[in-house]
Amino acid sequence: xxxxLCIDIPACLPSERGQWDALLDACxxxxxxxxxxxxxxxxxxxxxxxxxxQQWMDLAREVCAAHGYRAHVGIGPNRFVAxxxxxxxxxxxxxxxxxxxxxxPLPLAALAIDPAIIERLSLLGVQTLGALAALPHGxxxxxxxxxxxxxxSRARGIxxxxxxxxxxxxxxxxxxxxxxxxxxxxxxxxxxxxxIAQVVADCERAGLRAGRLDVHFExxxxxxxxVPVAFAAPTADARxxxxxxxxxxxxxxxxxxxxxxxxxxxEFDEGGQDIALFADESHDxxxxxxxxxxxxARHGAPVQRAHVQEAHLxxxxxxxxxxxxAVVQKSTGVALPDxxxxxxxxxxxxxxxxxxxxxxxxxxxxxxxxxxxxxxxxVNDGWFEAPMPRDEYDxxxxxxxxxxxxxxxxxxxxxxxxx
Amino acid sequence: xxxxxxxxxxxxxxxRLKTALSAPSSPPxxxxxxxxxxxxxLEGGLPRGxxxxxxxRASSGRYALAAYxxxxxxxxxxxxxxxxxxxxxxxxxxAGVDLNRLLIVPGSEPLALLRSADLLIxxxxxxxxxxxxxxxxxxxxxxxxxxxxNHATWALALAATPLEDGLALAADVQLRAQLEAPRWxxxxxxxxxxxGYDVRIDVLRARHxxxxxxxxxxxxx
Numbered sequence: 001x002x003x004x005l006c007i008d009i010p011a012c013l014p015s016e017r018g019q020w021d022a023l024l025d026a027c028x029x030x031x032x033x034x035x036x037x038x039x040x041x042x043x044x045x046x047x048x049x050x051x052x053x054q055q056w057m058d059l060a061r062e063v064c065a066a067h068g069y070r071a072h073v074g075i076g077p078n079r080f081v082a083x084x085x086x087x088x089x090x091x092x093x094x095x096x097x098x099x100x101x102x103x104x105p106l107p108l109a110a111l112a113i114d115p116a117i118i119e120r121l122s123l124l125g126v127q128t129l130g131a132l133a134a135l136p137h138g139x140x141x142x143x144x145x146x147x148x149x150x151x152x153s154r155a156r157g158i159x160x161x162x163x164x165x166x167x168x169x170x171x172x173x174x175x176x177x178x179x180x181x182x183x184x185x186x187x188x189x190x191x192x193x194x195x196i197a198q199v200v201a202d203c204e205r206a207g208l209r210a211g212r213l214d215v216h217f218e219x220x221x222x223x224x225x226x227v228p229v230a231f232a233a234p235t236a237d238a239r240x241x242x243x244x245x246x247x248x249x250x251x252x253x254x255x256x257x258x259x260x261x262x263x264x265x266x267e268f269d270e271g272g273q274d275i276a277l278f279a280d281e282s283h284d285x286x287x288x289x290x291x292x293x294x295x296x297a298r299h300g301a302p303v304q305r306a307h308v309q310e311a312h313l314x315x316x317x318x319x320x321x322x323x324x325x326a327v328v329q330k331s332t333g334v335a336l337p338d339x340x341x342x343x344x345x346x347x348x349x350x351x352x353x354x355x356x357x358x359x360x361x362x363x364x365x366x367x368x369x370x371x372x373x374x375x376x377x378x379v380n381d382g383w384f385e386a387p388m389p390r391d392e393y394d395x396x397x398x399x400x401x402x403x404x405x406x407x408x409x410x411x412x413x414x415x416x417x418x419x
Numbered sequence: 420x421x422x423x424x425x426x427x428x429x430x431x432x433x434x435r436l437k438t439a440l441s442a443p444s445s446p447p448x449x450x451x452x453x454x455x456x457x458x459x460x461l462e463g464g465l466p467r468g469x470x471x472x473x474x475x476r477a478s479s480g481r482y483a484l485a486a487y488x489x490x491x492x493x494x495x496x497x498x499x500x501x502x503x504x505x506x507x508x509x510x511x512x513x514a515g516v517d518l519n520r521l522l523i524v525p526g527s528e529p530l531a532l533l534r535s536a537d538l539l540i541x542x543x544x545x546x547x548x549x550x551x552x553x554x555x556x557x558x559x560x561x562x563x564x565x566x567x568x569n570h571a572t573w574a575l576a577l578a579a580t581p582l583e584d585g586l587a588l589a590a591d592v593q594l595r596a597q598l599e600a601p602r603w604x605x606x607x608x609x610x611x612x613x614x615g616y617d618v619r620i621d622v623l624r625a626r627h628x629x630x631x632x633x634x635x636x637x638x639x640x
Contacts, residue, residue: 288497291542295524298538299531303499304523306508318508323522339453339490339515341638343615344482345507361608372603374611394613400598402478402613416507418616418640419482 002095003047004163005030006082007060008072012040023067024166030060035079035163041086043079043163053093080159084110099157104130111151117144129155170206173264174198181220181257188249188258193242195263200238203265209234211267215245218260225254229293230325232285234269240286247293289325312381313390314345314404314415345404346419353405355412362395365405365414372396376407394418449627453491456634460622465592468571470564472586474578475596480618481577482506483514483638484596485549488575490515492547499524499539501532503551529553533563540566540574547573557585564589593624599635615639 007027012020020039027034031044046056057073064071074085075093084103085092088110094102103110106129108118126132132140133155141148153159174195182188192215203210211234215227229248235241295303302322311317356364361373375393392406392415402418449463458464465471475481489511492498499522500506512518522545524535533555539548540563550563560576567574568591578586580595587593599617606612620634 287542288544291539291544292522294538294542295535298534299524299526304502304525306511306518306521306523308509308512308518314507320523339487339494340513341454341480341483341487341618341636342510342514343480343638343640344486344510344514346477346482346505347507348505359608372601372611372613373608374603374613376609396601396603396613400478400601401476402601402616417477418613419478419480 002053002075002077002082002093003045004076004079004082005044005046005056005060006074006076006079006086007042007044007064008074008083008086009040009064009069010072012069019067023064023069026063026067027060030056030063033163034166036166037083041083042166043082045163046075057091057093077157078159079161079163080154081157096157100133103155103157104128104133108132111154113151170208170268171264172199172202172206172208172210172268173262174202175260175262177218177260177262181259182261183257188261189246191258191261192245192249192263195261196238196241196245199263199265200236200241203236208268209236210241210265211269213241213245213266214264215249216260216262216264217254217258218262219254219256220259221256223255227252230289232289232325234267235286237286244286244289244293247290248297250294250297252297292323292325312379314392315347316381343402343418345416347416348414350413350415353412353414355405355407362393362405362412365395365397365403365412368401369398370395371398452488454487454634454636456636457620460620460628460632460634461592461625462628462632465573465625466627467573468568469591470560470567470574470576470589471592471594472576472578472582472590473594473596474580474582476580476598478601478616479580479596479598480616480620480636480638481596483618484594484620484636485575485577486511486514486516488547488573489521489549490517492545492573493517493520496520496546497522497544498547498549499536499545500549501526501535501539501551503527503532503553505551529555530559533559536563536574537566540570540572543570543572545572547575550574550576552577552579554583555585557588560586560589564591590624591626592622595621595623597621613640 024034024036024042027042027044031046031049033045035043037043049056053075057075060073061071072086072090074082074089076082076085077096077099081094081099084106085094088106108121108127108129110129121132126135132151135152137152140152176191176195182191212228212230215229217225227248229245231244292303304320305323307319307321309317309319353366355362362370364370373393373395376391378389378391380389388409390406390408392404394402394404396402403414404416405412405414448467449465450467451458451464473481473484489498493516497520502523502525504525504527508518511521522539524539526532526535532550532553536548536550539545563574576586576590582593597619599619601616602614604612604614615638618636618638620636622628622632
């Protein structure tokens, strides 16, 4: 019998976490076993619940509507089928014997697998779940790996994945309000210290450590401001919490005196021994979080971390993202090359240069004689949109400066020097 | 008749002070850079917690040496660069730098870059902080040196030749990089390739090194 109800809300964004949590709390009235798969999708085990499947779905829709969401709902005999019903046959209830037949015309995207795999299967003429289910199990699994066994089972309406009960969310927060306004930096710190002492006491009582906290300020002029603070590792140490929050607030300007201060802890971890993140060094990982906080407060933008990526053009071979406070473990698991003394390209602001060409190679750049040349290497990024090939050269000037120049669209540019 | 006589205890203390002041100071704890010839020129390495000025003209190998030290520093700890936009991360990765442990603080104004370096060193979490070539008041360089000494951090200031006086006076160790010879493959054009260069690093001044010494290093592209 189909007893798993799926509520799918495509419009729910990950940023609406608070609203989603409130909806999940309300869904507790549907079933004692909820599996919050991801923001926007939840499964409920309805076995033993009163009413018919239609009444369950009506009730689920009502609960979602009360929170401002329009939900797609569906009921199936297992997790996968319930999810597919909610997505492709809103309001339906599929019983076990009909599942394979009803799944057959659906596209492979219903399996939620890598689009590259879907493309490969499409090239082999497999475009629907029915076509996938019709493939011989053994050869298919041998060709696509062990995970393909799950796809094959699901395409036939079989899914043994159990529901994982939703973890009970714990909330620790403390506020200071209504006892006069705070106007100086020292007063803010004093208030912070008292509120942090309260939340730390609660953490200790619950045996938890927090990985993140939000400081919420309300001002006398009615404005409110939230300052999120991340820690290098979950902690319940008052001194660490205070130091990192203070670093994050350094140089922060408030428009009006503060009337309310609230701290809420998130991302809890079970208490116990501190994790030795600097196994080979005696660094305190929170020191890094405090430094990142100070730099962010100073610049208004986070400190960056570089990533290397595959690309044709020099300037596309890397990108930056924010340096996360929690990245303190030893690297990524990818073996690093040994330290090496390697010429470094030093990027310059790209500028146009006058180049004289002799025998097909640069002979002088802005009047500086070229002694040696390597290249050209043709790079034609985006040839399918607007062909604009770029010919790159390494050159050595007579004063021994080594540079990277390129010609694009008949114009020469100086891009970098080796240093 | 009266004569001036030193009281024995005070006299003994004075003698001890005199002896202590005239005794050669104990050598600072040194950390090897990992480049054998440079460590030899530096008589063991660089003192932990110091301001190192590395001067040189364009293409002299300053950035290659800085990248090598960053790679060493990110093996077991964190390092940072105050980036004026000239660092090229793929080349850093090729030199062995763990980009996950390298903080990049962008900036364009000299004062802002130095303030970032100040915060990074003061934080105490960095093993090495690299500052790009910039002009600053001598007092700022002196401050950077004292912070580096107090927090046992290497502050590496890259600079153009000739070194400005403020940095030259403040630096604990002064190095100069010079390009000896670029190396190109012998294949005829257009198959010629840039293979790297040979660099000479002169130790111009370091408290623990007597006289001028040089190290010759080959960089392979």
